[in-house]
């Protein structure tokens with residue numbers, strides 16, 4: 372099996388998927404490294420596929436007029452980054468900057484989608500996992516928006 | 525039970541609206557358990573429950589950290605050294621630091637919630653060899669609003685305590701995590717079967733934290749939260765602080781999730 376397969380086969384994200392399904396996913400992945408301060412992608416550019424962070428820290432930022440870049444979330448070892456590759460117009464909706472040297476697996480979005488079309492069972496397993504991640508992130512952002520630590524006056 | 529007039533020794537401004545008072549305790553052999561609170565009386569204004577944030581092993585000091593949110597807390601945080609305030613207590617249940625010895629311990633808190641947990645942290649650190657992994661997860665609004673920032677820094681330097689801090693809103697200088705405190709849970713090292721968790725913060729933060737800990741496999745009898753309810757008598761007489769079948773002033777404020785059995789998720793309880 373490939374290096375990518377060995378890296379993801381025991382990852383909790385893929386728990387419950389068959390080894391064959393994980394093999395298909397692994398074939399779309401490449402191990403990549405980023406150095407501190409590097410920009411992985413910027414808002415509005417083509418969203419080519421998700422990244423699974425193996426080590427290091429990545430900050431998701433949005434540019435705000437007058438305030439510059441605002442960090443909205445940081446992601447760390449074990450986290451998946453990105454879902455814009457799943458839905459039109461397939462463009463990133465924020466910038467991703469490396470806070471500390473990072474290693475990741477970059478998956479090929481079109482390759483994952485093609486494999487899902489060929490094998491809808493695989494597509495369903497992937498969709499369940501990406502939507503769960505999306506729901507969790509949305510829930511977290513809701514709590515951030517509630518500003519629960521602000522002074523209740 | 526009447527408030528006992530006690531002299532304020534010192535006042536430290538922790539944050540824009542948060543102050544720590546060092547008060548002369550009501551009696552010589554004064555003592556408290558981590559997690560307990562007192563009723564503090566600002567003469568002529570009113571009385572409110574405030575957790576003790578000091579060291580349980582130092583009975584010579586009554587230390588309380590107060591955020592100014594309304595009339596009474598405004599008055600209490602406007603005192604100067606030498607002023608007198610009224611004190612009743614200590615009251616309520618405590619963090620079960622002894623009962624959870626032998627396993628991993630997660631201490632999860634947000635905002636001013638670090639104050640009621642500080643005595644438990646100090647107690648655990650004073651008996652550090654009695655626990656396996658001890659992890660403090662702390663969430664704050666922004667990097668400039670970290671309570672006890674110097675002490676957090678000191679704790680981060682220890683080899684026997686993992687400290688992870690996240691903020692809801694980062695800035696350009698902050699290089700740490702940004703996101704809700706629950707996002708730190710998966711980064712902590714613990715064995716769910718032998719782990720206990722102490723949780724204190726805004727109720728919504730505690731709800732989601734507890735859900736996440738339950739998902740990780742920590743059982744309800746090992747999950748403890750500090751419930752805050754408005755209080756009047758503080759001694760189980762008036763019913764003001766009722767939460768489900770408990771009076772928070774007496775059976776609480778620290779309750780296990782097994783005790784709360786669903787009341788946490790019931791509206792208007």
Ligand SMILES: Cc1cc2nc3c(=O)[nH]c(=O)nc-3n(C[C@H](O)[C@H](O)[C@H](O)COP(=O)(O)OP(=O)(O)OC[C@H]3O[C@@H](n4cnc5c(N)ncnc54)[C@H](O)[C@@H]3O)c2cc1C
Pocket residue numbers: 523524561570572573574575576589590591592593594595596597598636639640751752753754755777
């Ligand atoms: C067991 C217990 C321990 C506490 N420990 C501390 C502590 O260590 N430090 C501290 O600063 N405060 C603590 N509190 C909260 C504190 O008692 C209240 O902030 C205080 O009663 C507010 O009184 P006030 O007259 O200043 O303002 P009020 O006019 O009574 O309230 C002002 C605003 O604060 C909100 N508020 C009041 N109480 C709470 C609460 N418990 N949680 C969230 N919002 C609230 C009100 O809804 C209102 O919007 C504790 C409360 C309890 C029950």
Ligand code: FES
Pocket residue numbers: 754755756757758759760761762763764765766771772773774
């Ligand atoms: S405050 Fe009166 S019963 Fe609790």
